[in-house]
Amino acid sequence: MEDLREIAETFRRFAEFECPELSRLYETLSRGIADDPEVLAIAAKRRAGQPAPNVFFAAVHSLLIKRPSHPVASFYPDLAACDIPADDPYDAFRSFCLDEQDRIIDMISVRRVQTNVVRRSSLMLPAFLRAMDRLDDEQVVLVEVGASAGLNLFWDRYGYDYGDGLCWGDRASPVQLKTAALGERRPLLPERTFNLAGRIGVDLNPVDIRDDDAVSWLRALVWPERGDEAELLQRAIELACSNPPRLIAGDAMDVLPGVFDSLPPHVVPFIFHSHTLNQFPADARERFVELVDCYGSNRDLAMISLESRQSQNNSELDLTTYINGVRTREHLAQCDSHGYRIKWLVG
Ligand SMILES: C[S@@+](CC[C@H](N)C(=O)[O-])C[C@H]1O[C@@H](n2cnc3c(N)ncnc32)[C@H](O)[C@@H]1O
Structure with a gap:
């Protein structure tokens, strides 16, 4: 089995670099887990390649979402019925993990870390609008790489x-x-309609928003x-459910050539990806850029x-x-x- 010291280090780094400002609870718990070989041994049983803290915490969260009256749930701000107790949550948390270890291992040995953060549409919107400005009046097809449930493919239906x-x-x-919006400059947000020819998502493991089990994991x-x-996740799922996006399963590097080749010549692909390329091996990241460059030399397109x-x-x-071939x-x-x-940052 993987050296527990390495996993302990992952939890320490998670507490130090990923939790601040986002989760005091996970920060505190991560520090406790990093010094707790019994809990680390459970987290070590995750599916290969998955980040241990994210998948482990999601598994525990998913059990607590189903049991919101459990005392450990009272430390979770999204589940607590009243004020969060002032006590250190770690002892109660570790007992819960040890009691529930079989169910936790069942989940983490198969599940992947696949968030779908709807608010990232807010960050990409100004780039979509700028791309439209550059590629005026063209018919656009959205192609999301690493789409998860594909909720950011519906960015044009949201309010900002x-x-x-x-x-x-x-x-x-x-x-x-x-x-x-911080800093001196403001993004330009022209009100405009555009001609959308399709929405296509590609993911190693697309999340089907009509599958309750898959949606519960997204929530966890x-x-x-x-x-x-x-709350946003739930609303975006409801909005998309009546007409779910087309999601193609597979490695983007295998699937994208077929997707590009299938597009009619008059449409402009807007390819986008968020918090996905870090999951590609380094050589695949380079090949991805080369692939887009290659298509871009033959047809107009935008990549966000x-x-x-x-x-x-x-x-x-x-x-x-x-x-026109100019990048x-x-x-x-x-x-x-x-x-x-x-x-x-730009004018
Ligand atoms: C952290 S999630 C981000 C999802 C979404 N882009 C967002 O911002 O909410 C990364 C997604 O990329 C997918 N992914 C990772 N490597 C991939 C690959 N080689 N080809 C296709 N999808 C991939 C994962 O399955 C996962 O759904």
């Missing part, structure tokens, strides 16, 4: 509010996204302090990238357009990873 009256989209939509992946994210470069808590927004890349914004903040 960046503060100071900067709004866009459908104010009557059940999905209303609030994001703070949302961190306990992010009740607002859970929202990926973390330094820590998982931050992301960078980039737009690359290919117009133009712009670094548009710095953002947090969950869609709460965007700092626009």
Whole structure:
């Protein structure tokens, strides 16, 4: 079995770099787990390649969502019926994990970490609009790489509010996204209609929003302090359910050539990906860029990238357009990873 010291280090790094500002509960629990060989031995039984803290916490969360009256649930802000107890949650948490270890292992040995963060649409919206400006009046097909449940494929159906009256989209939509625009510059958000020819998602393991079990796991992946994210997820699923997106299962590098080749010549693909390329092996990341470059040399297209470069808590927004074979890349914004903040960088 994997060296428990390595997994302990993963939990320590998770507490230090990924939890601050997002989850005090997971930060505290991660520090406890990092020094607890019995709980680490459970987390070590996760599916190969999956980040242990995320999948382990989601498994425990999923059990507690079904048992919100359990004393451990009282430490979870999204489940607690009254004020969170002031005591250290770790002892109660570890007893729960040891009691429930068989069920936890059943989940983590098969499940993957596949969040679908709807508020990331807020970060990508200005890039979509800028791409439309560049590729005026074309028919667009959206192609999301690493789509998970494909909820960000419906970004044009959501309402957006960046503060100071900067709004866009459908104010009557059940999905209303609030994001703070920081810094001196503001993204341009022209109200415009566009000609959408299709929405296609590609994922190693697409999440079917009509499958209750898959949706429960998506919900369990949302961190306990992010009740607002859970609510948005639910609303976006309801909005998409009547007409779910087309999701193709497979490795993007195998599937994308077929997708591109199937598109009629007059449509412009808007390829986008958020918090996905970090899950590609390094050589696949390079091949992905080469593949898009190759298609871009033959047809107009846009690629929107929202990926973390330094820590998982931050992301960078980039737009690359290919117009008449000319490639133009712009670094548009710095953002947090969950869609709460965007700092626009260009005029
Ligand atoms: C962290 S999730 C992000 C999902 C979504 N883009 C979002 O921002 O909410 C990353 C997704 O990428 C998918 N993925 C990872 N490697 C992939 C690959 N080689 N080909 C296709 N999908 C992949 C995973 O299955 C997962 O659903």
